[in-house]
Amino acid sequence: MSTVSFEFLVFFVVTLIAYYMVPHKTQWKMLLAAGMFFFCAASGPKLFCVFLVTCLINWIAAGRVHKGEQKILFVAVLVLDAALLIGYKNLNFFPETLELLGGFLGLEVHPAYFHIAAPLGISYYTLILMGYLVDVYWGKYEPEQNFFRFLLFAGYFPQMSSGPFVKYDVQREMLYQGKTIDKNRIFSGMERILWGFFKKLVVAERLAVMVNQAYDNPQVYGGITMLFALILFPFQLYMDFSGAMDIALGVSECFGIVLPENFNRPFLSRSIAEFWRRWHITLGEWLREYVFYPVLRSEGFRRLKKACKKKWGRGYEKKFDLTTYLGLFVTWFLIGFWHGGNWACILTGSGLYYWFLITMSEICTPLFTKMKSLLHINDQSRGWILWQRIRTFLLFCFGLSFFRAQDLSLGWQMWSGVLRGAKLCWMKDGTVLGLGLDGADFAVAMISLVWVLVMGVWDKARNLRPSPEKSPEESSEEKSGNLRKILWLVMLLVVLIFGQYGVGFDSTSFIYQQF
Numbered sequence: 001m002s003t004v005s006f007e008f009l010v011f012f013v014v015t016l017i018a019y020y021m022v023p024h025k026t027q028w029k030m031l032l033a034a035g036m037f038f039f040c041a042a043s044g045p046k047l048f049c050v051f052l053v054t055c056l057i058n059w060i061a062a063g064r065v066h067k068g069e070q071k072i073l074f075v076a077v078l079v080l081d082a083a084l085l086i087g088y089k090n091l092n093f094f095p096e097t098l099e100l101l102g103g104f105l106g107l108e109v110h111p112a113y114f115h116i117a118a119p120l121g122i123s124y125y126t127l128i129l130m131g132y133l134v135d136v137y138w139g140k141y142e143p144e145q146n147f148f149r150f151l152l153f154a155g156y157f158p159q160m161s162s163g164p165f166v167k168y169d170v171q172r173e174m175l176y177q178g179k180t181i182d183k184n185r186i187f188s189g190m191e192r193i194l195w196g197f198f199k200k201l202v203v204a205e206r207l208a209v210m211v212n213q214a215y216d217n218p219q220v221y222g223g224i225t226m227l228f229a230l231i232l233f234p235f236q237l238y239m240d241f242s243g244a245m246d247i248a249l250g251v252s253e254c255f256g257i258v259l260p261e262n263f264n265r266p267f268l269s270r271s272i273a274e275f276w277r278r279w280h281i282t283l284g285e286w287l288r289e290y291v292f293y294p295v296l297r298s299e300g301f302r303r304l305k306k307a308c309k310k311k312w313g314r315g316y317e318k319k320f321d322l323t324t325y326l327g328l329f330v331t332w333f334l335i336g337f338w339h340g341g342n343w344a345c346i347l348t349g350s351g352l353y354y355w356f357l358i359t360m361s362e363i364c365t366p367l368f369t370k371m372k373s374l375l376h377i378n379d380q381s382r383g384w385i386l387w388q389r390i391r392t393f394l395l396f397c398f399g400l401s402f403f404r405a406q407d408l409s410l411g412w413q414m415w416s417g418v419l420r421g422a423k424l425c426w427m428k429d430g431t432v433l434g435l436g437l438d439g440a441d442f443a444v445a446m447i448s449l450v451w452v453l454v455m456g457v458w459d460k461a462r463n464l465r466p467s468p469e470k471s472p473e474e475s476s477e478e479k480s481g482n483l484r485k486i487l488w489l490v491m492l493l494v495v496l497i498f499g500q501y502g503v504g505f506d507s508t509s510f511i512y513q514q515f
Contacts, residue, residue, distance in 0.1 A: 003161060003247045004200055011038065016186075016254055024178020028152055031175070031255065035157040039120055042161075047119040051155065054084060058129045059143075059150045067139035074137050078130060085126045088118035090341030100343065121160040123338065127286055129154055132168045134290055141169045149176060158251040162244040164262045165282035171257070179256035189253035191488050196246030198491055199452060201499035204239035206445035207232050210435035215404060215414065221435075222417040229435065230414060233404050234397050235449055238266070241280075265456050270388035272357045272395055283338075287331050295327045325359050342406060349403030349411075357395060444498050 002008060015034040022030050040048040057077060065074040086093075095111035102109030132153075136143045144150040152175055153168055214221050214229030221229065245262045252259045262281050269275035276284055295301060305323045308316055317324070329352070336351020345351055372379055402411035437445065 003244065003251075004197060012251055012254075019255060020179070020181045024180075027178050028149065028176045031156065032148060032152040035152065035155040035160070038157040039155055039160060042120040044117075047117065050084075051119050051122075051125065052151075054081070054126070054129065055151055055154045056147070058133055058154075059147050062133055062136040062143040063145075065133070065137045066143055068137060074133065077133060081126050081130050081133075085122060086341075088116055088122050090337060091116065093337070093341045096342055121162070124163045124165065125154050125160065128165055131165070131286060131290055135168065144168070144172070152176075156252075156257075158248040158255075159259060162241065162248065163282060164245065164248070164260050165286045166260065170260075174257045182256070185256060186254045189250040192246050192250030192253060194250075194488060194491055194495065196243040196248075196250060197495050197499070198448070199239040199243030199246065202495060203445060203448045203452060204236055204243060206437060206441055207236035207239065207449070209437055209441075210445075211236050211404070213435040215410075218410065218413045218417055223419075225435070226414060226417040230401050230418070231397055234267075234393070234400050237400065237404075238263075239449070239452065267393060267453070268389060268457075269392050270385060271361060271392055272354055273361065275392055275396055276354065276358075283335075287335065291334060292327050292331045295330050296323060301327065320363065325362075328355050328359060331355075340403065340406060344402045344406050344408045344411060347402075347408065348399050349406075350399065353399045353402075448494075448498075 011034070015030070019027055019030050036048075039051060043051070057080065061073055061077040064070050091114045095113050098111045099109050135141060144153070153166075153171060156166075156171075156175065159166065211229055211233045214226060218226070242263050249259050249261070260282050264278040264281065266275050266278040269278055301323050304326075308322050312320075332351050332355035333346060336346035336349060339345045339350040347353065377384060398415070401414055402408065405411040405414060
């Protein structure tokens with residue numbers, strides 16, 4: 001059941017009405033029932049049982065490992081969670097590695113690849129469960145005694161398909177407290193859902209037609225046309241993923257539950273490190289808290305740090321902080337593995353490529369500072385900031401192209417095609433329209449894309465959308481009522497009129513839903 005389908009809208013409206021009709025103390029049970037129905041409808045009974053058993057194991061384990069008890073059980077359950085995630089989502093990493101190794105050694109290897117249907121959102125709920133178990137083991141909070149309340153936390157349906165990642169101590173009060181109907185909050189949530197529909201159906205699906213056409217036919221397109229398609233993919237992914245987040249957060253807002261934001265205008269970032277603090281925010285926070293810092297605090301890294309201090313002196317971190325760079329290496333390897341489970345993603349697409357850029361940026365910071373001083377560059381000038389943003393986007397675009405290609409050779413073939421047959425008449429001669437869109441659809445895609453990006457900036461300045469830090473009533477008072485109504489009415493009409501999905505549209509295919 002896709003969140004942009006008519007079936008989901010009916011399911012959501014029915015659940016919302018029932019949620020506010022039942023007594024406050026049973027509202028969380030209504031959300032639990034809705035979540036279990038949603039999961040079962042999307043994954044089927046067998047995979048639903050996998051989810052239930054995983055939750056049960058983690059719930060039982062959490063009750064026994066509280067405050068550092070039974071370390072063996074704690075580690076065993078974490079390993080089981082990781083094994084289930086890898087088994088369902090990343091199992092083909094191993095035959096791919098074997099085939100690549102065989103090719104490197106000059107051996108002809110033909111390993112078997114696996115095609116296994118995975119439970120809905122396994123990459124999300126597994127990490128959420130692992131984070132919960134770690135928090136309980138560390139004694140951050142008491143384990144939940146009621147299994148069904150715990151099941152709601154793990155299976156809260158707005159976040160199941162594409163996240164965001166949540167923490168139990170932050171969400172538990174909002175999940176289980178009764179809510180009184182608030183029309184401002186519901187209207188605000190509906191607006192955000194509409195915004196997500198606009199991003200997905202009007203913008204992302206049109207961009208997908210052009211991107212897919214280029215990536216599926218790299219031998220046909222070249223020059224500026226190929227470069228145009230490569231640059232479009234980050235925007236397609238952003239519209240697709242942030243659109244899914246808008247729908248999830250808007251649906252949750254209607255129930256009076258605030259989910260964490262996952263994006264903060266990433267294309268305004270001035271460095272790769274800043275970009276990843278603004279993109280998929282909750283995944284970055286999860287990895288920092290449960291991977292990066294624990295790795296740095298591990299016994300092996302502590303010994304390494306002592307050895308580095310002994311060899312290079314106390315101030316060595318300012319020049320070359322080896323332990324931090326190795327911790328980042330582990331973290332970025334796992335980011336790439338989580339995103340794709342193949343070497344294209346691990347090395348370039350969303351993994352070690354960004355580790356290299358961030359690490360080199362840190363190492364070379366003194367050199368860059370001296371160069372700016374010698375060249376009298378004002379790093380706060382508009383021109384310099386603009387250059388940093390363009391540079392960051394292009395670096396992200398290069399790495400992301402391998403994520404989309406899912407193959408190192410295809411990724412290189414795409415970029416080598418940029419140097420082939422470059423033309424400056426790509427708009428005039430209709431080359432871009434050959435990427436699958438006619439003139440009208442191309443115009444709608446470009447105008448809508450610019451509209452979303454401009455609104456992202458204006459939203460912050462004008463507070464068109466309610467801030468998570470403020471109550472719906474406070475945010476509502478700050479908005480310009482008439483202008484707001486007109487804008488969202490126009491948005492609704494645009495979605496209804498221009499929500500054409502393009503060739504090969506599949507309403508279930510949010511990009512990040514595959515993880």
